[in-house]
Amino acid sequence: MSRSRERVIEVVENSFSESGKVSPEDLLFSYKGILYPATLSSPETLEALKSFETRSDDVFLAGYPKTGTNWLGQMVMDLESTDAKYTEEEMKERINAEKMLEMFPRLEFGDPGIYERMKKLPSRRIIQTHLPPHLLPPSVLQSKAKILVLFRNPKDTAVSYYHFYNNMPLLPSFTSWDEYFAAFMNGKLAWGSYFDHLVEWNKYIDHEGIMMINYEELKEDQVLGMKKIAAFFGFSLSEEDFSRIAEKASFQAMKEKSRETHGKFGDILFRKGVVGNWREFFSKAQSEEMDQKFEDCLGGTKLATKMKYDVYCKVSK
Template identity: 90%
Template sequence: TNWLDEMVKELESTNAKYTEEEMKERINAEKKLKTFPRLEFGDPGIYERMKKLPSRRIILTHLPPHLLPPSVLQSTAKILVLLRNPKDTAVSYYHFYNNMPVLPSFASWDEYFEAFMKGKLAWGSYFDHLVEWNKYIDHERIMMINYEELKEDQILGMKRIAAFFGFSLSEEDFHRIAKETSFQAMKEKSNETHGKFGDILFRKGVVGNWKDLFSKAQNEEMDRKFEDCLGGTKLAGKMKYDVYCKA
């Protein structure tokens, strides 16, 4: 989400052609939030402060649809949903859990895997999350994009995102933004952009890291779980599970 956030902000600001003064105003407005601009973080006053963010507001969340304010889905707001294959998601979340001071650590990957499969983690079950978003896959104001397709061809992915939001950029703009928001570029400047959380948020940024940790039994268990929850759905087809999650 941090990677996608940076991409969308760059696309939006390039399209809007903000002056230096306007950019300062936007940056200062975000600083006044006094937390990450996520719907689920912060004190109750965060929502009032978010209202004061200059348009267009770009707000992130890990929440599923039923926990979003109903007004979000009923308004003209557009929602970009980032999907990632569940095996890499599990591995990424494992390292995040064990490195984030405010979350409990797991003694082993096996212990964590059991908790992941049962949804006994912060933000709940990733499978439930996917099942719920699948209900909105044909919604005209919701676009779903895969982490994997962004990794394979970031420029093509950004062009699709720009078209969804109605942004107009040149070919040169897309190439510049791709360079500035590459995983390596963002990791290198993460200490200034994300402070002490930089190293936690930007670890590897690769596809297929799950193969280093999953046992044969775990691999088969997740295949069954995915099939039970999402087999035959449009979301499953979009995620290309057979491409990214088969050994």
């Protein structure tokens, strides 16, 4: 387990005991109109992020919260390490480097000095983020580094984020699903509006250095999805490698080991990981409201077609 994950576990588990001492309004801060968890980041950190220096071989993974980014991150780390054929000693050195440099598993987490320390990390760096394109460091989109963007249908994303919000002591809770739904639709959550994220990323759908993949696509055929990801990043693996990683990095396998890999955080992080759970929460009016919102924001776009909204989000008649 990398030190970056250990650090988040440490912060989250400390917050369980400290959560009652922090008022809900102090759990989040606003930066450029978007909310972020105050325990994990700060305006100073996000300002310092502008100077981040991208390497051409960096591997970036982007996605709105609760779209499957932890699952994707495990897959990509396994694909990358298999391709690189690290020895056991090399893996220890990489993990120790993260420990020494006090890394976090998201680009926007940590103290303002973290980006200077990241310069000392060995390549290839796998960098994950929930940030939208306009808040990424300028060097990211200007470099030859590749970005893999993960999407999940908005209704399942909303439900997953609702449970995460109410179980995560770093975030303020909601008194009801209806109260949360209004916040989700208006982008009044940590990392802002789901729909704004999609609208922004849609502008880059034809960018040669960016690949977009759906959570639902990965759930339907994880091996095929991983083969597409490996081809995009230039990773070379055998059929046996893909099968082994798919078994190890399945959602169920990660959930079963979550206590071991993520501590108490595992219970919050890995819930159901299924497609269609939104039907248990959305009222007919809420479902129709989100259908209209999606149409208003992304109707007719390439991204909307790729996401198969009608398949995953429309009520069967």
